[in-house]
Amino acid sequence: MVSEPARSPLKRERVREHLMELVESRAPGAPIPSERALCEQLGVSRPTLRSAVDELVTTGLLVREHGRGMFVARAKITQELAPDRDSHRLPQASGTWASRVLEFTTVRAGARVGRRLRISPAAEITYIARLRLVDDEPMAIEYLHVPAVLVPGLRPADMESGDFYDLLRDRHGVRVHEAVQSIEPTVTNEEEARLIGVPVLSPALLFERLTRDATGRPVEYVHSVYRGDRYRIVSRLALDDAAPAGRARPAHGHHPGIPPGDLAGRGDVPAQMLGDVQPAP
Amino acid sequence: MVSEPARSPLKRERVREHLMELVESRAPGAPIPSERALCEQLGVSRPTLRSAVDELVTTGLLVREHGRGMFVARAKITQELAPDRDSHRLPQASGTWASRVLEFTTVRAGARVGRRLRISPAAEITYIARLRLVDDEPMAIEYLHVPAVLVPGLRPADMESGDFYDLLRDRHGVRVHEAVQSIEPTVTNEEEARLIGVPVLSPALLFERLTRDATGRPVEYVHSVYRGDRYRIVSRLALDDAAPAGRARPAHGHHPGIPPGDLAGRGDVPAQMLGDVQPAP
């Protein structure tokens, strides 16, 4: 990550070095030469130049604007390891949350979603994509998949206000009971980046959730992407041996980020998660 | 991301969809056809095919092996998020965990760590960097910072086996009580990528944790990076209205990934996190 004057046999590396110096010599927001001009200056092809630029865009040093040019990034999007971050952002639950429906259709479930919802791939589902906003700024994209038979007459406007689970209960007689949710890191693709307003390949959190009613019937499959530069999860962990009476002590291994002791590991984890069974051959 | 039978004008999109179904129809670790074969099958050029594969690789669905081929990624290690209900059975982390100490020194705390641990920047801390392995494969890097006065005589070997919190209690008389932990997405830098064996800029989870004893005194500040392609967090959520008597119903907003209803914007979350107080200007 640091200097290293050693020249790499990779042209990309050399180009990247040049670009970084170019960035540092300019003020934030300043334009840099066009791709074609840089290609000629550096004697490389455009795909090579672009691939080098891609890296700098990912790390947040450069921004591209279609039809306008490339510019030195205004502020660091993603901070590198050492979190000197002066700005520990506001608590997650703060701000005013709102939704904007991007898409609302009834389509066939298809193989993947059908498997998760335990319905036929040909069965119809209500598919809803909505943007989640906090104080009018995009925070996440949510893709909902609900078996169509469960929510007859559902309208897009229903998804822009109020609580969906309340709606399910009060108007469709469906009471959500439990959910299994997975959280993993990812990076944004083009569509996600555009919708939540961050560069492509920015860090993000990917949530997947399968919700069931009391009978165990899947009622919704949700897939959502939260921008990583504005969202984080905070948890308080009780580690005490002498826990408040009557409450089981959560062992270390129960918390993400606190692996079990070296000899403790073994594992049969729930083989099926989110209903996506993958029978080994 | 999911479903959406709508065809995109982008070939990459179409190719990606094909690849995803191909991945899901195979067991983890199974090989998929070669790049050149897939190009012919799908009628696209190799750069296009490769660009689509790139997305799935950074997403963690596919892995490439130079000279061997492409394979469906293995399942992720999963851990359960702090269970708000009594944690039932099931071990929360799979695999056999081990550690390898990379660095073990005593240094001055410095401004950043000193602030978090509530000690003088000039005070000495024991700094430990260790690699966390699961089934002998690198899973995470952990950077521990502990006030040196708390752990006199601690040796590197102590950090390679057994539970650190047990060690603190039994040998140093320090009983950890609670911790505040934040989880956020990031991407690997050069060093991290090298240590945990993933490409640079791969998705990863960044944990930060401040642990305190019963008196509220900070005893450890941990900063760790988990590879995103092999690790995820899974949580079971109880959403029932009619919750078991006497237990508060977890409101939606309390779960990451389930934002509060549109009008609900509330927010009581610890204003200060990880001891890094930053009064808003």
Added chain:
DNA sequence: CGGCCCCAGTGGTCTATGCCACCTTCGCTT
């Protein structure tokens, strides 16, 4: 003068192609 359109320049996508580095395998050599 005002509004519209067109056009040049920019990034975005895709193709076709070549060569290199790496891994596996299989047959030849010792």
Added chain:
DNA sequence: AAGCGAAGGTGGCATAGACCACTGGGGCCG
């Protein structure tokens, strides 16, 4: 039988060129 080495397949890197989509401004036309 054991070892070695060449061949063929795989992913990795880079090229040159074409066309599309978007932006902004300047010139044309009303």
